Amino acid sequence: MQRVLGILISFGLSVVVWAGETISEGWLAKGTKWETPFYVRVSGKDGPTVVITGGIHGNEPAGARAAEQIRHWSITRGRLVVIPQANIPGLRDGTRFLPGEPPSRRDLNRQFPKTKMAAEAHGVLGKELWKFIGDQNPDWMIDLHEGYDFHQINSKSVGSSIIDAKGKAADIAVPKMLAAVNATITDPKKKLVRLRYPVDGSLVRAAHERLGAASMILETTFKSQPLSKRARQHRMMVHALLTHLQMVDSTSQVMLPAKTEALRVAVYDAGGVGSNGPRELDRVLRGMPATMARRVGAEDIRNGVLTQFDVAIFPGGSGSKQAAALDARGRKAVQAFVQRGGGYVGICAGSYLAAANYSWSLGISNHKTFCETIDLPNIGRKSMWYRGPTATVKMELTAEGREILGDRKGVFEVRYHNGPIMSPMGVKGLEAFRPLAIFRSEVARYDPQKGTMVNTPAIIAGEYGNGRVLSISPHPESSVKLHALVANGIRWAGRR
Ligand SMILES: [Zn+2]
The missing domain is CATH 3.40.50.880 (Class I glutamine amidotransferase (GATase) domain)
Structure with missing residues (x-):
């Protein structure tokens, strides 16, 4: 029998227990122009903590769309933490940057602690994200992005790649993720490839260096590909990782909550x-x-x-x-x-x-x-x-x-x-x-x-x-x- 129990705690955090999983949601940067929701699924069984972020760059909507779907995946062990639309004002404007911020502070993916620099993030949203993600103590940090062209066709773009921080865990997982997504792509030049190393100041690099998480950026390509296809590629890569971690038993096709009045x-x-x-x-x-x-x-x-x-x-x-x-x-x-x-x-x-x-x-x-x-x-x-x-x-x-x-x-x-x-x-x-x-x-x-x-x-x-x-x-x-x-x-x- 499935039991649904809704409780409302302070700070606008709502918690639901659904088929053994505890699902909670809340807001980061609440009350500011940057406020954005987060979702935490706790399986109740030991296992890794995976944090997924989408929409850090507002002109890369596939990651945000995919994360918004992935957050409805039921998990069988560990914890799944999703921040689907990190930069909501940027997504609304279709811009890479944090709208209205000065040049040195406008790229959210350069505001996280840099290598050999102070262990602090910058900006209201950068600080909030960094504190929240640190509190999760992630084993895996997956950040969903898009490039403007296929890397194998135009090497200036990182589109259609996985950019991971070096590590044994990623060495095993990344090939599995690439195999899963590339099996759906017929044109060899449009297949995804593995690239290194995440740029200094990026969330993924900081999560690897400061939090010890196995970390990677997933990049699809927005050039002449429908949004549905790019979101699907993100879903397939994340699903391959979660399958490798034995955290899911459903398919990568789940896009919506199991139950909703919407x-x-x-x-x-x-x-x-x-x-x-x-x-x-x-x-x-x-x-x-x-x-x-x-x-x-x-x-x-x-x-x-x-x-x-x-x-x-x-x-x-x-x-x-x-x-x-x-x-x-x-x-x-x-x-x-x-x-x-x-x-x-x-x-x-x-x-x-x-x-x-x-x-x-x-x-x-x-x-x-x-x-x-x-x-x-x-x-x-x-x-x-x-x-x-x-x-x-x-x-x-x-x-x-x-x-x-x-x-x-x-x-x-x-x-x-x-x-x-x-x-x-x-x-x-x-x-x-x-x-x-x-x-x-x-x-x-x-x-x-x-x-x-x-x-x-x-x-x-x-x-x-x-x-x-x-x-x-x-x-x-x-x-x-x-x-x-x-x-x-x-x-x-x-x-x-
Ligand atoms: Zn990006």
Whole structure:
């Protein structure tokens, strides 16, 4: 029987006992602009203490995202201490530095005790981190970072490497961590390599020299790789270490707590997705209370991560490329997720992906798209999905749309970029869709497109098995004014 006991102690430290583990959380630099949460899991069984930090550099978000997932891993021995977002103001601004600090104090990873210097850290956050980590008496110190390029391709960058302080313990662990992550990378030049030595003033070097911890920096590469993939690489390396230390028996796919009341939202950000969609959705999701959002990639989906979520969002880009990246196994996983009761939100490309008229589409929504290829005099053969560059069109909610998406009356503007023109497909056994919004203007590139968009559905709702499917043709996530509409749609899909 699992026992859950919540106690609140002073200093804002909360403690929960869950299936034999004691999980506590609290704040560092509380009450300052740098305040940041920490999480401690104590197994109750003897074993090493592993400290993991993410987000020391704010422009390296994969480490912060991965640490935020790793903190939910249940451990079987020792202690796991996670500070997922060390530099929250930097993460918010997307900057490497501590915003507003002078040049000598702005790089958090140079503020820890240097070799042969006084044993003190600098700055409010540096001092707090150093004291807290010292108090943990860590056996292992793992700091998650990112580089701008693959080290094997561009040696000026430390991207895709493990940089460890010398030591017997690391000599055994690092090759295992590299083997685990490199098994998932096909391009030999993009595989991770072992580098030495952590820079003077870094947390990892100080933890090794002053605290005697086996210490390392894990570096992924942000160049042309989706966030989900980089976070996954961090998870795999940390998981390989914790497996080596016999501290975990779950998989590296755990992204969320075993139990939560929060709405759990997966945002697909990998093959076939443009870079703006996930970023704009991050803004929508940040504004939604009691919501836990994670980026997921095709590999994650094929490995079954969707079972942890209430809603999956497929943003703009190319529907056929998303389908190809998912491949048959990934598409089946998405269909099964919705069938079992998961919510699906497709935006632009994601609404092509949901459709029923392509060999590659999911067939979870009873709509087809206007995509014929037509011979045009003096122009040539053209596919009718293409209507030109991004444009602003007019849209109006239906009565049901106003119930589900918010009571917005009349015609309003929304960004449009080649989203599907949706009409009934008439698949037997699949309920007909209901229009929630209608286009009240149109864009057309070619003559046969004229009149085919205005007064057709812009947003439709349907059911597939036990799940709800929302297909949005335009880009309301691009307008801050329409974020509430998108949030309402996500909640509807997640049955909230
Ligand atoms: Zn860094």
